[in-house]
Amino acid sequence: MFVGRKFELDQLNKLYMREGFQLVILYGRRKVGKTALIKEFIKDKYCLYYALDESTEATAMDNFNKLISSFFNIEELSPLTISWENCLKAIADNSGNKRLVVVLEELSFIAQNNSLFLSQLKKAIEFFFKGTQIFLIISGSANGFMEKTFLNPKSSLYGLQTAQFKIEPFSFYESSQFFPNLSIEDKIIYYSTLGGIPQYLMQFDYSKDYESNVMEFILNKSSYLYNEPENYLKAQVDDINFASKILLILSKGDYNLERFHNKNVSVGEDLILMIKKLKKLNIISRRRSVGKSIVRPWTFYRLEDNFFRFWYRFIYKNRGLIDMNMIVYLFQNKIKRDLNSHIGYVFEEISTEYLKRLNAEYKLPFVFETIGSWVGYNPVLRKPSQLDIVATSYDSVLVGECKWSQSLTTVDVLENLVLKSETLKYKNKYYCLFSKCGYEDKVFDYVKNKDNFYLFTLKDIDS
Incomplete structure (x- = not known):
């Protein structure tokens, strides 16, 4: 196909x-x-x-x-x-x-x-x-x-x-063509697991449920995907163990060089060279925070490949359980427990992709020219913070927060977003939320009669 x-x-x-x-x-x-x-x-x-x-x-x-x-x-x-x-x-x-x-x-x-x-x-x-x-x-x-x-x-x-x-990996919307009949929630779950590499997407049987697919096509030692990230890296890098150490750290979130040091990874020439190699392979990226801020934001590294992130987070350190044929235990007590946290990072990318579509269709209050995220020390909060989505033009900014959780998004999330965004200096400010499960009534009360707030759900992303 x-x-x-x-x-x-x-x-x-x-x-x-x-x-x-x-x-x-x-x-x-x-x-x-x-x-x-x-x-x-x-x-x-x-x-x-x-x-x-x-x-x-x-x-x-x-x-x-x-x-x-x-x-x-x-x-x-x-x-x-x-x-x-x-x-x-x-x-x-x-x-x-x-x-x-x-x-x-x-x-x-x-x-x-x-x-x-x-x-x-x-x-x-x-x-x-x-x-x-x-x-x-x-x-x-x-x-x-x-x-x-x-x-x-x-x-x-x-x-x-x-x-x-x-030729880049498929985006979320392109990848969804492999499983067009699934619900939007399931599409996001599968994309968060496999990413946009066609060869990976073709491994699953989408007539089966997610748990069955993971156990048969990832946790099964004879399956193509079982050891694919490590097999791929062995042909590309000299020190597979060092590369895996970096990717294991990045599978839990974004890091700058200082945070690598805090994880007992020496910030020296070896780290810089390995990061450059992984960047050339398009497995990780170096990102600069977007937006005009009252303080200098951070540059950070992100694991771009969704399947590599999934594999290093859930499989790499748990192959001993697979060797003992405890794949049901691994899925129930490791993967299922932390899957929402893993999906959260990908949900930010999918939400960003959706905003790009709206931007191209002129359906936003202004046409943004750059979009990304912002990470750094926030003087308003007096601590490090992150803005999931920051889209900017010369004098306007759209700031977004993405929530992938089993509960309704509360008004506290929206108020905190407004507070965090005070570090960005723009004439016109707009705010948006993306929520998996929707919003409590207080959120709708908060944005009532305000024309610079936008609330999105999975239904919007699927439209």
């Missing part, structure tokens, strides 16, 4: 309709859906598709040679003449005047071990492919390699592309 990626498909098809050679760079983390997008795009097109793997260069080149020979019905290059350059030239020489899509996936497997490969690719693009109707797609999962090779001004291949696409 292919879902989403409408923007990318529309843009690829527009580029496809252009005359002449086109080069598209497509990159993103592993399992984010690059291959599915490419296959959806080429399903009705004349295409030569080659995915490299971790086999030896000689084997990869020989397979490429055989593929070209079979595709064009020509003789294979001889052992004396075979090279990447000659293989690419053979494609150009036999492509004719017909639009031909050529897909090369995971070039990093070759390029990182053969310093001549990229120069041969550059020659093919500049001398063999120019003037043809070839539509070349180069795709890769090694984000650092792809950006450094094709998008860095210092690279010899920089500027040759017609377009580039960074």
Whole structure:
């Protein structure tokens, strides 16, 4: 089942309709859906598709040679003449005047071990492919390699592309297409667990209840998801234990460098380098507080991948229980007990996404230009505090609080939001609440006859 990626498909098809050679760079983390997008795009097109793997260069080149020979019905290059350059030239020489899509996936497997490969690719693009109707797609999962090779001004291949696409994990609304018939509450629960990686979303059976899915497809030692975060990191970082220590801390909430130190993680070069690596992998992000404040806010780190957050919070330290076949106990006494706390962070992101939709539809009192959160020392409260949502324009701000709990949101929450927001200095202030279970009557009394307060429920998010 292919879902989403409408923007990318529309843009690829527009580029496809252009005359002449086109080069598209497509990159993103592993399992984010690059291959599915490419296959959806080429399903009705004349295409030569080659995915490299971790086999030896000689084997990869020989397979490429055989593929070209079979595709064009020509003789294979001889052992004396075979090279990447000659293989690419053979494609150009036999492509004719017909639009031909050529897909090369995971070039990093070759390029990182053969310093001549990229120069041969550059020659093919500049001398063999120019003037043809070839539509070349180069795709890769090694984000650092792809950006450094094709998008860095210092690279010899920089500027040759017609377009580039960074394929991101699905948003909440895109992910919901995997389970369209579920209630909005269940959609949020599943998205908070699996995040927006298509490969993860496809593992669950959404005709079953949440507990059954978690026990069968995460807590089951033979399941794909059981050890996926650790397996992924083993191929990406040198010190898996140190990376896991950082992610374990971030699975409980946002941290700045000082708070890492408080968790007995030395704030030194090793930490900085590992954080940079995890950022490149799009697993964590470095966020700056949004808004004009009377004090300087903090910069903080957030674990962006929902499934990694779920796994490090509930699975990483509890695999001993799974080894003892105590998965029911683990679910009931660990996961179920703290699930609402875990979902709370994701609910903030979903609420932010909903506000972005309203903003794009001009349904808010002003058009905001930036949106995020605010974390720092609040001089009004005389202690550190957080504003879940802060959306700003030059002279206006919308401040929001998100409550994922089993009880009605009280007027105290709203009053505290107003108090906390006094640290932000804007001419026009607006306030919003997002609540899972709704609001007590006093909240409605508080906002009555006020035009700068907005109350949202799950029903609004689902609309």
